[in-house]
Amino acid sequence: MPSPVFKDEASQFAAAVQVAKMYYYQDMTTEAIAQDMKLSRSKVSRLLGIAHANGLVEIRINDPSERSKSVEMELTQRFRLLAARVVPVPEAAGEAEWLRRVAMFTASYLNTVVDSNMVVGIAWGTTMAAVSDHLIPKSTANVDIVQLNGAGNAQGVTSTFSSNLIMRFAMNFDARPHPFHVPAFFDYAETKRALWRERSVRQILDLQSRADIMLCSVGVMSPHMTSHVYSGGFLEKSELESLRRDEVVGDIATVFFRADGTYRDIALNRRASGPDLGLLRRAKHTLCVVSGRRKVEGVRGALRGGFIKELIIDEPTARALLAAEREPVSSIGRRIGKPA
Template sequence: MTQSEAAAGRPADETGLWASAITVARLYYYQQMTTTDIAHELGLSRSKVSRLLSFARDNGLVEIRIHDPREHPGQLESMLKQRFGLRRAQVVSVPESAGELEWLQRVASHAAAYLNTVVGSNMVIGLAWGNTVNAIVERLTPKATVNVDVVQLNGSGTTQSMSNAFSSNIIMQFAANYDARPQPFPVPAFFEYPETKKALWRERSVRRLLEMQQRADIMLFSIGALSAAVPSQIHSGGYLEPQDLESLAADGVAGDIATVFFRDDGSYRDIALNKRTSGPDLALFRKARHSICVISGLSKIDAIRAALRGRFVNELIIDEPTARLLAASTPQPK
C-alpha cells in the first residue's frame, strides 16, 4: 500500500498516524532494524514504535505469511490445482473433531486475510451474499483503497420485501472495509415471471449494475447446497417454494452460485428456475481475474465438484477434510 492510498480521505491527524505506521513498518520489516534503532532514528520511544507496529498489523498495512516446506496441506493444494485446473488452491488446516461450524470460521478467517493481498485500488469487486461471505466480512482487516466499487451480484428481495438487511449489511461492511463505493442490487432474488425480469433488465439503473458486474476483477462467493450442514440463506431463508424445490430436483441440480443453479456436470443454461433468478450468467465467473470460491463442509462435496467441472472457480479456499474428500472422490482426468 502506498502512503497516498492510506491517507486518502482521512483527517490530517489520522493520516499522520498511518504514515508513521508505514514508515516504522518499512524500517522494521524491510530493513530489519530493531525497535530500539527505529526509536533512535525517528526520535520516538520504544513503546511508541511498538504501538505503531501493532497499528500497522491491525489495520492491514502489514501482511505476515508463513511458508513452511513441511506443511502437509501444500501437497493437497498442488493436487487440487492440477486436477481441476485452478489458478490457486488454499487448503486450511482445521481440527477434524471441531465440527463444520468451526471449520467454516477458520476458512472464513483465512479468506479474509487473503483478500487483503488481492484487493487493491481501481477495481470492481463482485459479491454473492450469503452465510460464508458474511463470515468473511466479519473478519476483514481494514485496508485503504481508492476508486473501488463493490457490487452485489444477485438480488435478495422476497415476496414480502425488496430490502434485505442481511445482504445489505454484507455489501456495506465489505465496502467500508476498503473505503470503497457500495453498489447494492435492489431486485428480488427470484422473479415470479421471466418476463418481469426481462423488462427490469432494460432499465438504465439496472443496466449500469449489470455492466459493472461484467467488469468485476474479483468475484467472491460460496456454493449453496440443499444438503449442507450449514445451510445457505437461499435454501433456509424461505426463498424457494415447494414447487421450486421440485423443479430443481427434476432438473438434477447439484448446487448454486449467486442463486444460479447448476448440475453435476456443470451445465446450467436450460435449468428452468434460472430463467427467474436475478443472479448473473455463470460464464461471468469464468472470465474474472480472481474467481474466488470459499467453501467448507463435507456435505457440499457434490456441489463443489460440479462447480469445478463447470470451471466457475479459478481460486479455491477450502478446509482440509473437505479438500481430502474432494480429491479422493474425484477421479483423475484421463
Template sequence: MTDLLSPDKTQEALRAAHLYYMQDLTMEAIAHELGTSRSSVSRLLKSARDTGLVDIQIKSPLDQATVVGEAVQHRFGVVAHVVPVPDQAGDVDRLDRVALSAARTLTPYVDSNMVIGVAWGSTLSAISRHLVPKATHNSLIVQLNGAANTRTTGIEYASEILRRFGHAYGAVIQQFPVPAFFDDPATKRALWRERSTRRVLELHERMDLVVFGVGARGALVPSHVYSGAYLEESDQASLEHDRVVGDVATVFFREDGSSVDIALNQRGSGPDLATIRRVPRRVCVVAGTAKVAAVRGTLAAGLVTDLIIDEGTARALLAS
C-alpha cells in the same frame, strides 16, 4: 473485522512488529525499548496482524494442507488454499475458520480502481466479519444478485455484508435491489431493460474480482438461499428434476457444470455463469463435506481461479 489504526498507533504497531519479527527481540525487550508493558506489545502485534501490516505465511513441503492443496491445484487447475481444520470440528466452527483464512487471503487480491463483485450468503457473511482493512481508492463493491423474497426485501441482510466489504477497503458499494427470483421470467426481462438496472449489470461485466460461496441443498450449515424462504416447494421439486447440486449467487448448475435448461435460472437475478467466467480472478470459498458435489460442479463450470477450502472437504473432493 478490525478497524483501521490511527496514524500514531500504526507507527507503534509497525515498530513493535519490526522489532519482534525482523530483529527477534522478545516482547519483554520490546516493552522496555518502547517504554510500555508486555501486554501492550502483545496488543500492538495483534493489531499489526489484524490490520494487514504483518502478513504471516507458513510454507512447508511437509505440511499436509500444503500437500492436499497441491493435489487439488494439479487435478483441477486452480490455486488452492487449504485450511487445516480438525476432523472433529463442528460445521459452524469449520466455516468460521475457513472464513477467517479467506478474509486474510483476499487482502493482497484487492487493489485500487477495482470493481469487486460480492455474493450474499452464509459464507460471505462469515468472511465479511473478518476482513482485514486495506485502504484503496476508486474501488467499488457490487452486489452480484438480488436478495428480496416474498417475506423480506433482503436489503438489510445483503447490505450489511456489502457495508463490511466497503468499510474494509474504503470502497463505494452498489446494491442490487431486485428479487432473488422473479415470479415471471418476463418480468425479469423487462426490468433488465431498464437503465437503472442496466447500470448494475454493466458493473458485473466490468468486475476485476468476484468472491462467492457455493450453495448446496444438503449443507449442514444451510446456505441462505435454501433456508431463508427463497424457494417454494415447487422450486425445490424443479431443482430436483433438473439434477441441480448447487448454486453460485442463485445461479444453479449440475455436477458436470452445466446450467442449460435449468428452469429456475430463467427467474434468477444472479449473473449468468459466462459473466462470472469472464472475471480475471474468481475466488470461491467452501467449508463442509456436504458441499463436495456442488464444488465439483463449480469447478467443472470453470467458475474458479482460487479455491479456499477446509482440508477435510478438499480430501473428500479429491476422493470423489
C-alpha cells in the same frame, strides 16, 4: 558431582538412550535427570548430544501446512485452478470451527488481492457473512463493491442481510457500495427481462461484467446446511421440486447447476437474478470459498463447469473432494463434457 567413566561405546550409548527417554518420554529436565542418574548437568547434555548425533533420537515435526501444500498441488493440477488455498483445521473441531478458520484466512487473503481501481463482485450468503466478520481494514481508492445477485423475497425486495454484507465489505476497503435491490427470483421471466433494460439496473449489470474479482461460495440444497437461499424463504416447495427434477447439485449467486456444470437449461435460472455463470469464467479472479463436507458435490459441479479459478477450502473438505473425484461419476452427473 563426578562424571562416571563408561567402559565402552555400548555402555555410553545405553546411558544416552536412558537420558533421551527420560528427557522426551517423561518430560524431565536436564537437572532432574542429573540428580536421578547422579551425573552432572553438562554430562546429561553431552549424552543427549550423543543420542542425536548417532541417530538414537529422531525428531519429527508434523507441520499441517506441509500436508496442506500437497493437497493444494493436487487440487490445482486436477481441476486446472490458478490457485488452491487449503486451510489446515483439526478434523475433530467440527464444521463450525472449520468455517470460522476458512473465513479468517479468506479475510486476510483478500487484502493481498483487493487493491485500488478495482471492481469487486460479491455473492451474498452464509459463507460471505462469516468472511465479513473477520475483515481487516485496508484503505484503497476508486474501488466498487457490487452485489452479484438480488436478495428480495416474498417478504420484501430489500434484504437487510445482503445490504449489510455489501456495506461491511465497502467500509472495510473505503469503497463505493452497490447493493442490488431486486428479487432473488422473479415470479416471471418476462419481468426480469423488462427490468434488465432499466438504466439503473444496467449500471449494476455493467459493474458486474467489469468485476476484477468475483467472490462467492457454493450453496447446496440440504436439510443439514444453513445456505441462505434454501433456508431464507426464497423458494417455494414446487421450486425445490423443480430443482430436484433438473438434478441440481448447487448454486453460485442463486444460479443453479448440475453435477457436470451444465446450467443454461435449468428452468429456475430464467427467473434468477444472479449473473450468467459464464461471467465467472471471464473474471480475472473468481475466488470461491468453501467449507463443509456436504458441499463436496456442489463444488465438484462448479469446478467441472469452470466457474472457479481460485479455491479456498478447509483441509477435511478438500480431502473429501479429492476422494470423491477419484471415484466413478455417479448417475446424476452423466452429462460430463456437454457444453454449459
